[in-house]
Amino acid sequence: MSALAxxxxxxxxxxPAPLSAWLRGVLIHGAFxxxxxxxxxxALVLDPGLRRFLPTIGELLxxxxxxxxxxxxxxxxxxxxxxxxxxxAISMVGGSLxxxxxxxxxxxxxxxxxxxxxxxxxxPLALIPVGLLLLGPTTRxxxxxxxxxxxxxxxxxxYYGIVHLDPKYLETARSYRVGRLLQIVFIVAPGVAxxxxxxxxxxxxxxxxxAVGTELLAGSDGLGxxxxxxxxxxxxxxxxATIIVVGVxxxxxxxxxxxxxxxxxxxxxxxx
Amino acid sequence: xxxxxxxxxxxxxxxxxxxxxxVIWIATTQIRSPFFPPLPIVxxxxxxxxxxxxxxEHVVPSMINLGAGLAAALALxxxxxxxxxxxxxxxxxxxxxxxxLRALPGVALLPLMLMLMGTNDGSKITLIAFGALxxxxxxxxxGIRSIxxxxxDSARAYRVTPFNVVFRVLLPGAFPRITVGIRLSIxxxxxxxxxxxxxxxxxxxxxYVLQAKQTFKTADMWSGVxxxxxxxxxxxxxxxAIERRILRWRPTDDR
Amino acid sequence: MNNTVQGRTGPxxxxxxxxxxxAVAVLDVRRMGVSFEDGGKAKEILRDVSFRISxxxxxxxxxxxxxGKTTLVRCLAGxxxxxxxxxxxxxxxVVGPPARLALVAQDYSRSLMPWLRVRDNVRLPLRGKGIxxxxxxxxxxxxxxxxxxxxxxxxxxxxxxxGMQQRVSIARALAYDPEILIMDEPFASVDAQTRAELxxxxxxxQRASQLSVVLITHDIDESVYLSDRILVLxxxxxxxxxxxxxxxxxxxxxxxxxxxxQFAEYRSEVxxxxxxxxxxxxxxDRP
Numbered sequence: 001m002s003a004l005a006x007x008x009x010x011x012x013x014x015x016p017a018p019l020s021a022w023l024r025g026v027l028i029h030g031a032f033x034x035x036x037x038x039x040x041x042x043a044l045v046l047d048p049g050l051r052r053f054l055p056t057i058g059e060l061l062x063x064x065x066x067x068x069x070x071x072x073x074x075x076x077x078x079x080x081x082x083x084x085x086x087x088x089a090i091s092m093v094g095g096s097l098x099x100x101x102x103x104x105x106x107x108x109x110x111x112x113x114x115x116x117x118x119x120x121x122x123x124p125l126a127l128i129p130v131g132l133l134l135l136g137p138t139t140r141x142x143x144x145x146x147x148x149x150x151x152x153x154x155x156x157x158x159y160y161g162i163v164h165l166d167p168k169y170l171e172t173a174r175s176y177r178v179g180r181l182l183q184i185v186f187i188v189a190p191g192v193a194x195x196x197x198x199x200x201x202x203x204x205x206x207x208x209x210x211a212v213g214t215e216l217l218a219g220s221d222g223l224g225x226x227x228x229x230x231x232x233x234x235x236x237x238x239x240x241a242t243i244i245v246v247g248v249x250x251x252x253x254x255x256x257x258x259x260x261x262x263x264x265x266x267x268x269x270x271x272x
Numbered sequence: 273x274x275x276x277x278x279x280x281x282x283x284x285x286x287x288x289x290x291x292x293x294x295v296i297w298i299a300t301t302q303i304r305s306p307f308f309p310p311l312p313i314v315x316x317x318x319x320x321x322x323x324x325x326x327x328x329e330h331v332v333p334s335m336i337n338l339g340a341g342l343a344a345a346l347a348l349x350x351x352x353x354x355x356x357x358x359x360x361x362x363x364x365x366x367x368x369x370x371x372x373l374r375a376l377p378g379v380a381l382l383p384l385m386l387m388l389m390g391t392n393d394g395s396k397i398t399l400i401a402f403g404a405l406x407x408x409x410x411x412x413x414x415g416i417r418s419i420x421x422x423x424x425d426s427a428r429a430y431r432v433t434p435f436n437v438v439f440r441v442l443l444p445g446a447f448p449r450i451t452v453g454i455r456l457s458i459x460x461x462x463x464x465x466x467x468x469x470x471x472x473x474x475x476x477x478x479x480y481v482l483q484a485k486q487t488f489k490t491a492d493m494w495s496g497v498x499x500x501x502x503x504x505x506x507x508x509x510x511x512x513a514i515e516r517r518i519l520r521w522r523p524t525d526d527r
Numbered sequence: 528m529n530n531t532v533q534g535r536t537g538p539x540x541x542x543x544x545x546x547x548x549x550a551v552a553v554l555d556v557r558r559m560g561v562s563f564e565d566g567g568k569a570k571e572i573l574r575d576v577s578f579r580i581s582x583x584x585x586x587x588x589x590x591x592x593x594x595g596k597t598t599l600v601r602c603l604a605g606x607x608x609x610x611x612x613x614x615x616x617x618x619x620x621v622v623g624p625p626a627r628l629a630l631v632a633q634d635y636s637r638s639l640m641p642w643l644r645v646r647d648n649v650r651l652p653l654r655g656k657g658i659x660x661x662x663x664x665x666x667x668x669x670x671x672x673x674x675x676x677x678x679x680x681x682x683x684x685x686x687x688x689x690g691m692q693q694r695v696s697i698a699r700a701l702a703y704d705p706e707i708l709i710m711d712e713p714f715a716s717v718d719a720q721t722r723a724e725l726x727x728x729x730x731x732x733q734r735a736s737q738l739s740v741v742l743i744t745h746d747i748d749e750s751v752y753l754s755d756r757i758l759v760l761x762x763x764x765x766x767x768x769x770x771x772x773x774x775x776x777x778x779x780x781x782x783x784x785x786x787x788x789q790f791a792e793y794r795s796e797v798x799x800x801x802x803x804x805x806x807x808x809x810x811x812d813r814p
Contacts, residue, residue, distance in 0.1 A: 032365045053387050111288045118289070121504035123462040125379070126478070126497050128470065129485035133493070134307055205375075213379035213463070217470050224380060231383035243380050250375030422637035429604050429630040430652030430703060440651055444642040521642040521683045 055237040060244075063237035067245070073226065076242075080222035083139050084204075084211040087146030091203050094147065095154025096196070102155070103162040120152030124210055128218050137219040145218075146210045153202040161195025162188075194265040201257040208250055309491040318495035326480065331499070334476045337393055338465045341400025345457055349405050350450070353412025354438055363413060370410055378403030378460060379467045386472050396468040403464045404457035411453030415446025448522070451515050458511060462504055477503075552579040552615075553707050553739045554603065559612035560764070561598050572598045574764040576612070580707065585733055585740045587750035589797060590760035591805040596743045599760065600711045603741065604630045616707070629700035633712040635692040639684045639699075645671070646680035649699045670702035671695075673732060690721035697729065708733075710742040714749065723781050726753060734777060747801065751775075751793045752784060759797065761804025769800045 041057055044050050055063070067073040102109045127145050135141035169187050178186075215224025223246055230239035293311075301310040322331060356363040381399060389395030419442065427441045443450070469478025481496035556578050562571040572595040580586050590596055601607040602614055605624040614621040616628065624630075632638040639648050649667045658666075671677055674694040684692050693713060700708055710729070714722040730753055733740050744750050750757050751773055759769040773793055775784055784790055 028361075029365065029368070036369075053384075107284065110284050114285050115289045115292055117508075118501060118505050121459075121508045122497070122501040123459070123466050123504050125463050125466045125470070126481065126500040126504075129481050129493055130497060133485050133490070209377040209379070212377045213467060216379055216382065217467060224377075227380050228383055231387065239383065243376060243384070246380055247372050247376040250377070251372060254375065420637040422632055422634055423640060425601075425606055426630065426632060426638040427651070429606060429624045429628075430699070431624050431626060431656075432651055433655035436651060436654045440643060440647065440654075441640060445640065447642070521685065523685045 053236065055240055059237040060240055063235075063241040064244070067238065067241050073242070076221065076223045076226045077245075079139065079220075080208075080211050080215065080224070083142040083146065083215075083220070083222060084207040086139075087143045087150060087211065088200075088204055088207045090143065090147045091150040091154050091207070092200060095151045095199065095203070096158050098151070098155045099158035099162060102159050109159070109163075116152065116155065120149075120156075122149075124149035124206075125213055125217060128214060131214075132218050139220060141218065142211060142214045142220045142222070145214050146207050149210055150203045150206045153206065154199040157195045157199035157202065158192065161192040161199075164195075165191040194261070197257070197261040197265055201254065201261065204257060205250060205254055208246070208253060212246055306488075307490055309494065313491045314494045314498065317491040318498060321480075321492065321495055322499055330475055330477050330480045333393065334465055334469065334478070335503075337396045337400060337468070337476070338461055340397045341464070342404055342457065342461050344397065344401035345404035345408055345461070346454070348401070349408030349453070349457075350412055350443065353409050353446075353450075354416065354442055356409075357413045357416035357442070367410075367413075370406060373402075374406035374410060378464045382467060382471045385468075391472040391474075396465070396473075399468055400461045400464045404461040407453035407456040407460065408450065409453075411449045412443075412446055415449030416442050418449060419445040444518075447518060451519070455508075455511065455515075458507055459504075462500075462507070466500060553582050553584075553617060554580040554741070555615040555618075556603070557613050557615065559602060559609045559614060561595070561602060561607070562610050562764075571764040573602075573609070573766065575766050576760075578758055578767055578770075580739050580741055582706070582739055583733075583737055584756065585730070585742070585754050586756045586758060587742045587744055587754040588758045588760055589744055589747060589750045589801060590765065591801055591808065592745055594760050594762075594804070594808070595765040596745075596760060597711065599765075600630075600709060600743055603709050604628060627704075627706045629703045629705035629708050631693075631696050631700050631708065631710040631713045633715050635689065635696050635716065636684070639692060639696055641684050643683075644680065645676070645682050645684065645687070645695050648684065648695060649702050652699065652703045666702045666704070667698075670698035673701055674698045674728060688721075690717045690725060693717060693721075693725060694728070697725075697732075701732065706737060707739045707741065710740065712743055712745070715744075715746075722749075727781065729753070730779065747794055747797050748785065751790060751797060752779060752781075757793075757797055759800045759804060761801065761808060763808050768804055769797075771797060 037057055044054060044056055102112060124145065127148055131141040131145045135144065165188065169191065170183060173183050173187055211222060212224035212227070214220060215222035215226075216228045217224075219225060219228075223242055227239055227242050227246075230236070230242060297311040300308045300314075301312070304310075356366060378399060381402065385395045385399045389398060423441065423445060427437050432441065465476070466478040469476035470482050473479040477496055477500055481493055481500070484490070484492035484496060556576055559573060559576040560571070561573040562569050564570075576599065578586075588596065588599065598607070602609045603621075605614075605621045605628070608622070616625050619625075640651070643651065646664075646667055649670055650663050653663045653666060667680065668677070671679055674697050676691060676694050676698065679687070679691075679695070684695065687695065693716075697713075713729075714725050717725065726749060729740065729742075732738070742750075742753060752775075754773050757769075757771040757773060758767050759771075760766070761768045771793060775787065775789060775793075
C-alpha cells in the first residue's frame with residue numbers, strides 16, 4: 001500500500017465516497033430522524049396522559065435554549081467538568097505509576113493481582129455512603145470516588161501496554177548500540193502510547209458517568225445534581241434537556257479521543 | 273506440579289492481600305476512629321447480617337434484580353443484535369441512537385424511572401436492563417459484522433437453516449466481541465443495582481449500606497461495602513471462567 | 528503416504544463417454560455474463576461463458592489470476608446471480624445455493640467455523656433438514672473415514688494442520704451427499720506434499736462415486752493431472768477461451784502420469800493458451 005494513502009478502519013485505503021452517496025446518507029438519516037420525532041409527537045397528541053412525564057419536542061427545545069443562558073446550568077457544567085477532569089488527571093497519573101511499578105517484575109504483578117482484581121470489581125457507587133460519611137457532599141469526595149474506580153482500567157491498560165511491548169524492538173536497538181535514553185524516547189514511549197490512549201478513553205468515559213452519578217446520588221454540585229433537582233422541582237423539560245446534554249457530552253468526548261487516537265497512533269495495528 | 277509448588281504460587285498471589293488486610297486490621301484497631309471501626313467488628317457485623325436475616329431481606333432481592341436485568345439485557349441485546357446485523361439499512365439508521373443511549377449515564381435515568389414506574393422492583397430491573405443492554409447490543413452487531421464473509425458464504429452454500437445460522441454460526445462467531453460487551457454490562461448492571469437502591473428503595477444491599485451510614489452504624493456500612501466488593505469479584509471471576517470455556521476454540525487467549 | 532488409486536477404479540474406457548459430453552449434463556452454463564457497478568461505472572467481469580458438465584466428470588477450470596474465477600464459482604454455487612444468461616442444474620435454473628451442490632473453498636481457515644468441533648462442522652449442513660441425529664452422526668463418521676481422518680470428531684479446527692483442515696472441509700462436502708462438487712483453488716494454501724496427497728484423495732473419491740467435480744485452479748500441472756477436461760478462462764471480460772479433453776486414463780499416479788510424454792504435451796498446450804490469455808488481458812488493461 002502506498003505510504004500516502006490514509007489507512008481506514010481495517011487498514012485499507014479509504015476511497016472518498018462520492019458526493020451523491022454522502023447526500024443520500026444525509027437525506028435518509030434526516031428523514032428517519034424526522035420520522036422518530038414525528039412518531040414521538042404523535043404519541044403525545046394521541047395519549048395526552050403521557051405528557052405528565054414526557055415533554056413535547058417544543059418544550060424540550062425551549063428548555064435546551066433556556067439552559068444555554070442559565071448561569072446555574074453552566075456552573076453545573078463547570079462543576080462536573082472540574083470533578084471529572086481532576087479525577088481523570090489523577091487516575092491517569094496514579095494509574096500509570098502503579099502500572100510502572102507492577103511492570104518492574106512479573107513477581108510484583110503476580111503478588112498484586114489478587115488485590116487489584118478485588119479492588120477494581122467493587123461497584124463504583126458502593127463507596128458513595130463511605131465518601132459522604134468521610135468527606136460530605138463535596139467535590140473532593142466526588143473526585144476521590146472517581147479516582148477509586150477510574151484508576152483501575154488505567155493500571156491494567158498501561159500495564160499490558162508495557163508488558164506486551166515486543167522485546168525484538170529493544171533487542172534490535174541494542175544490537176545497533178542505541179543508547180538507553182534514546183531507547184526510552186523512541187521505542188518504549190511510542191510503544192506504550194497507544195495503550196495509554198486507550199486507557200485515557202476508557203477512563204474519560206467512566207469519569208463522566210461516575211461524576212454525574214455521584215452528583216445525583218450524593219448531592220455534590222454538578223449536572224447530576226441538577227438532574228435530580230429538576231425532577232424534584234417537577235421541571236421535566238429541563239431534566240430531560242440536562243440528560244441529553246450529558247449524553248451528547250459523553251459521545252463527543254469519546255469521538256474526540258477516538259479521532260485523536262487514530263491520528264496519533266495510525267501506525268498501531270488496532271485501536272480498540 | 274507438586275504440592276510445594278502449589279503452595280508457593282498461592283503464597284505469591286496472596287501475600288500482598290494478606291499484608292493489606294493485616295495493615296487494615298492493625299490500623300483500625302489502633303486509631304479508634306468512629307469512621308473506621310476495627311476490622312473484627314466489621315467482620316462480626318458481616319457474618320451476623322449477611323449470614324442472618326439480612327440475606328433474605330437484602331441480598332436476595334438485590335441479586336434477583338441484578339439477574340433479571342442482566343438476563344433481559346442479554347436476551348434483548350443478542351436478539352436485536354442479530355436482527356439489526358442482518359439488515360444493514362436498519363442498522364445504519366438505528367445505530368446513532370443506540371450510541372447515544374449507551375453514552376447516557378444510567379444513573380441519571382434513576383429519577384426518570386422512578387417517575388415512570390415507581391419505586392418497585394420492576395422499575396429497578398428495567399433500569400438495570402436498559403443500562404446493560406447497549407454494550408451487548410452494539411458489540412453483538414459489530415461481532416456479527418466481523419465474521420469472515422467466507423464463513424457466511426459456506427453456511428449459505430450448504431443451505432444451513434436459519435436457526436443453525438444464528439446459533440451455530442453468527443452468535444458463536446461474534447462471541448469474542450459479544451463478551452467484551454457482556455463484561456461491561458455486568459459492571460454497569462452492578463452500578464445500577466446499587467444506585468437504584470440508594471434512590472427511593474426499602475430493601476437491597478445498597479439501601480442497607482446507605483441506611484447504616486445515615487444511622488451512623490459504620491461497622492454495618494463497611495460490611496455492606498465489603499459484601500458489594502465480594503459480589504463484584506465473584507461475578508467477574510465466574511464470568512471469566514464461563515468466557516474461557518466458551519472461547520476454548522480460540523488458538524490463544526489473546527487478551 | 529500416497530493415496531494412490533491404482534487398480535481400484537473402473538476401466539479407462541469409461542472416460543471417453545464422460546469426456547465426450549454425450550451423457551446428460553448435470554451443470555449447464557448458458558451464455559452467462561456478470562458485470563458489477565463500481566463507483567458509478569459498470570465493470571464487465573464475465574461474458575458469454577458457456578459449458579456443460581456431465582455426470583461423473585472431472586473438469587478443471589484454469590486461468591490467470593484476476594480472470595474472474597471466483598466470480599464464476601460464486602455463480603455456479605448460487606451465491607451470486609449472473610447478470611445475463613443462466614446456470615442450470617439438472618435442467619433447473621440456479622437461483623440460490625442448490626441442495627445437491629457442495630462447495631469447497633480455498634481458505635479452509637475461513638470456510639470452516641473455528642468455534643465448532645470437527646463433528647459439528649461436518650454436521651452443520653445436515654442439521655434441521657429432517658435427517659435423524661443417528662444418521663447425521665453416521666454420515667459424519669463415514670465422511671471423516673473417507674478423507675482419512677477417522678475419529679477426529681471431537682477436535683477443534685485449530686488442533687489440525689492446514690491439510691487436515693482442508694480434509695475436514697472435503698468431508699463436510701461428502702457428508703452433504705452432493706452430485707456436484709465445486710472446488711475453488713482447494714489446494715492453494717497447503718504445502719506441496721500435502722497438495723499431492725489431497726489431489727489423489729479427491730481423485731479417488733470422485734472415481735469411487737457418482738460425483739461430478741468442477742475444480743478451479745491456476746496450477747496447470749494440477750489441472751492436467753486431475754481432469755477429464757480442462758476449460759481455460761481468460762480475456763477481459765473473461766470467457767472460455769479453450770477446451771481440452773485430457774485422455775490420460777482414469778487411473779493416474781503422481782509420478783508415472785506426470786512422467787508421460789502426453790502429460791507434457793497437454794501441459795505445454797494449456798500453458799501456451801494461458802500465456803496468450805494473460806498477454807491479451809495485459810494489453811486490454813492498458814488504456
